[in-house]
């Protein structure tokens with residue numbers, strides 16, 4: 524009987540190993556397919572960002588927010604109110620640019636397929652390069668005479684500066700004064716948990732503050748775990764940090780205001 528049980532245990536062990544290898548193999552296959560796909564199509568050439576303007580941004584400035592995909596409009600207003608409060612006097616005005624949809628041919632460009640691995644479910648998602656978003660933001664900022672622009676999207680993203688950085692929460696392009704936040708991994712549904720609208724809103728508020736914080740304060744992250752400017756690799760980190768800037772970061776903001784004299 525014990526021998527039988529031992530065999531059973533061994534079989535289970537091997538089954539687990541096979542399942543793991545299968546996921547690994549799938550990932551390798553998609554990477555290979557992606558490579559073949561990229562040989563003919565360079566995403567870099569497709570989204571070569573136009574040169575940033577020479578003049579540095581001066582505060583106060585005009586900020587625009589655009590949504591790409593399905594974002595609840597009530598959340599949008601709450602995000603706006605929070606940014607106004609947090610960066611009070613840094614913005615003359617915050618403009619709601621509404622919803623944007625990529626034309627089909629642009630939407631398809633630069634897509635990279637990756638496996639979302641949560642609790643043994645290997646679902647394949649199509650990720651978009653951040654440069655595709657930035658290119659749109661640069662054009663929108665120019666057209667609407669905005670100094671700074673933020674996009675909120677539900678699209679899965681990968682970083683154009685490093686395609687190994689996948690499923691981004693958000694990214695800022697400081698030279699171009701634009702940033703993007705993806706709600707994909709901020710949603711409880713992503714982790715196969717029950718939808719939670721309030722929690723999503725709170726996470727969106729933290730991440731939009733964080734990315735705009737980079738555009739105003741610079742690329743550095745804060746060492747204070749509870750500060751909104753700390754780097755969060757996982758959703759737990761985002762939930763742990765507060766929506767506020769710590770005293771040190773707030774002081775930076777005040778100093779900047781004094782330097783810019785407003």
Ligand SMILES: [Zn+2]
Pocket residue numbers: 733737744753754
């Ligand atoms: Zn950051």
Ligand SMILES: [Zn+2]
Pocket residue numbers: 745746747750751752753768769770771772773
């Ligand atoms: Zn801080």
